[in-house]
Amino acid sequence: MIKIGRRGLMNAPGVSLSACALAVLAVALLPLPVSAGIKCWTNDDGVRECGNTVPPEYAQKAHRELSKEGITVSTTERAKxxxxxxxxxxxxxxxxxxxxxxxxxxxxxxxxxxxxxxxFTTENELALVHEGQVAAIDIRIIHTKQILGQLERSLEQLHTQAAKLERRGKSITPELENRIAKIQQKMQDSHTFIERRRRQKAEMAAQYTEDVARYRELKGIKKAN
Structure with a gap:
């Protein structure tokens, strides 16, 4: 074992110059302790400050760690x-x-x-189903229109009765008013039903067009000119 006294390694007996150089190099290559880094932050006045540790009041703010040579080693973003x-x-x-x-x-x-x-195995089957659905809606619309016609005739009769009472100087009875109101409500419901079914037909037509185009695409069928 080589002991280094007050005279130093260079003057130790039996120690060559090359051994001394290796010892110095080994010490130089030792990793620096973490505490050797310098941390820099900006205080509340906008002034940059540096030190071994970031003060607690600035720990949540952005700061950098520098090496002794002033090179940025790491950057810590501010807390959100x-x-x-x-x-x-x-x-x-x-x-x-x-x-x-x-x-x-x-x-x-x-x-x-x-x-x-x-x-659907063919495009024709798709068309037949669509036509059947449209026909079913048309039947319901026609039936509702027939009911609507009956309601209109009934309402006309009730209005005639009310007019006769007024000509006689009599008031319309609550029962007659109630019957008129009910028929008017049924007529309104019928008009709403017909309008909904017409919108449904339009939506079905758009869906059918989309389905046909997609079916042709999946089947690799080219649209005829």
């Missing part, structure tokens, strides 16, 4: 505020909702494609 975290979470939730909706539409489209291909 509650409002920033709330906005960040809301944005993440919105992005996730958009992604989930896209995936839902893809699954829905695939399910419809399977039904379309498994239900």
């Amino acid at each position: 505020s509650k409002e920033e975290l709330r906005i960040e979470r809301a944005e993440a939730a919105r992005t996730e909702a958009i992604r989930a909706e896209k995936e839902r539409k893809i699954r829905e489209r695939k399910a419809k494609d399977r039904v379309l291909l498994s239900t």
